[in-house]
Amino acid sequence: MRERSASGATEEDTAGGGAPAGGRRALRLLRRASGLLRWTSLRLRLVVVFALVALTAAVSASGIAYWLNRNTVLDRTQNAVLNDFRKALEDSTRSLPLRPRCAELQDAARQMAAGPQNYAVLLIGVDSKGKDCAATTDKDLLTLTTVPASLRTAVNEARPVDESNRYAHHLYWQRREVQDAPYLVAGAKVTGGGPTGYMIKSLATEQQDLNSLAWSLGIATALALVGSALLAQAAATTVLRPVQRLGHAARQLGEGRLDTRLRVTGTDELADLSRTFNRTAERLEQRVEELSGREAASRRFVADMSHELRTPLTAITAVSEVLEEEAESLDPMIAPAVQLVVSETRRLNDLVENLMEVTRFDAGTARLVLDDVDVADQVTACIDARAWLDAVDLDADRGIVARLDPRRLDVILANLIGNALKHGGSPVRVSVRTEAAAGAGAGGRTGSTALGAADAAGPSAGPEADGGPQAGAGDGGPERPGRGAEAGRPQGGTLVIRVRDHGPGIPEEVLPHVFDRFYKASASRPRSEGSGLGLSIALENAHIHGGEITAANLPEGGAVFTLRLPMDASPLADGDREHGRDDGVADEGTEGDR
Secondary structure: OOEEEOOOOOOOOOOOOOHHHHHHHHHHHHHHHHHHHOOOOHHHHHHHHHHHHHHHHHHHHHHHHHHHHHHHHHHHHHHHHHHHHHHHHHHHHHOOOOOOOHHHHHHHHHHHHOOOOOOEEEEEEEOOOOOEEEEEOOOOOOOOOOOOHHHHHHHHOOOOOOOOOOOOOOEEEEEEEEOOEEEEEEEEEOOOOOOEEEEEEEOHHHHHHHHHHHHHHHHHHHHHHHHHHHHHHHHHHHHHHHHHHHHHHHHHHHOOOOOOOOOOOOOOHHHHHHHHHHHHHHHHHHHHHHHHHHHHHHHHHHHHHHHHHHHHHHHHHHHHHHHHHOHHHOOOOOHHHHHHHHHHHHHHHHHHHHHHHHHHHHHOOOOOOOEEEEHHHHHHHHHHHOOOOOOEEEEOOOOOEEEEOHHHHHHHHHHHHHHHHHHOOOOEEEEEEEEOOOOOOOOOOEEOOOOOHHHHHOOOOOOOOOOOOOOOOOOOOOOOOOOOOOOOOOOOOEEEEEEEOOOOOOOOOOHHHOOOOOOOOOOOOOOOOOOOOHHHHHHHHHHHOOOEEEEEEOOOOOEEEEEEEEOEOHHHOOOOOOOOOOOOOOOOOOOOOO
């Protein structure tokens, strides 16, 4: 008899057709996990990667070890049982007659089952009367009905005998579960018309051994996972500590602490990165020191030059005023030259005063000297002092009181209105409004392209295409927040002053640069009356109040400059150092050029 696995027997579970779908799901989960890892910290990613590598290695090793041990244990047990069953079947049936009685079959079955392998036996034969007889050692466990049909078919099938097959019948076996317990079932037919024998052997002991092995491997895998996590944590700490120091040093460097350096230890890549950072920081510190020195020298030069020019300019200005008074009595050939000297002297004097003002802003020495200002009176005084009453329309309610620096507000208004008169078109309209909520920040320069009139002028301004006053200026308009305010008390919110002209507007390419120092819209006008500092000084004066100035074009034509200042600039004033006004006042005319 030769051993064979019965046809159709299920020795082990095999992968079904759902394996590809399971693989796709696993790939999707891996991609999702990798996407989540990209948003986590580097330390967590290192720990997770280490743990996954260790888990994969441990599970692979455990799986291979379990599979090898399982096959070894089952094959060893199976071979021992099958060999014992074959030998017992041959020995027990050799002394039996061709047609044994049922009692003889029962004795042979008990003799076979009494062996060391402890399996149940079923013998099936035909007695002398032609009656089938079945002798079993365990009626509850092994009967003809409990033997799988596929196994019975394989055992009873007679195969042709040839050179490759010396026997017509062979020993067949199956591993299967009976009542949730693993068993080995085998059967064979004695050649020459003898009885057919079946055996069933419990594999519960082997299953317990394999379960113990699986638990041991699982515990070893868990320990390997914990160990890998601890090693990953240690490795991450070793790797990330220099990275964290580098990040901290970079933040300090970004905050202006240019003397920040890293302590370098070791010769690895992180040490080389630290050395590179130190060299970069050193060069940056040297470069910043050079630039700061040049900037300080430049500021000192401008300030010193401005101060040195004031004395001769004072004398020249006095002489030019005398010459201007005597212009009518001068030779007509000399009069144009005298007028040129007088105008250029005034222009030079304004330039010097503006340069001194700019150096104060750059050096951070400009201070606010606050006072309660009636804005309408202040705007009227600014226009009247420069003889602009006939060219400027004012829309301002009296009683709007703000706590500002009146000199600096005068400088802002003079530059904005003068710029509109010089480069825009008449009439120039100045409107004063208040807004309940603070709308100004410590703004930077802003240039806007042509927008809707309401958008360009702000929420409280209306269209001016018809040449009339802005919305809210006349009867029937909405009541403004400043109306009815108690005189002499600064109100909360934001002061909004708009200066609008009716000229061609500001070219789109010029808008972003109207507040730049010494910027002139046309290179063909380098000798224009303005120095290009007026709007820049106005913007700086707005910033020191905590406000801003914006420039925009209106769809119907003309440009509008919008000044926003807090109604009370007291929080921005340094009271300990505000005991007097700065010297040098740049309050004449406009210095901005488009």
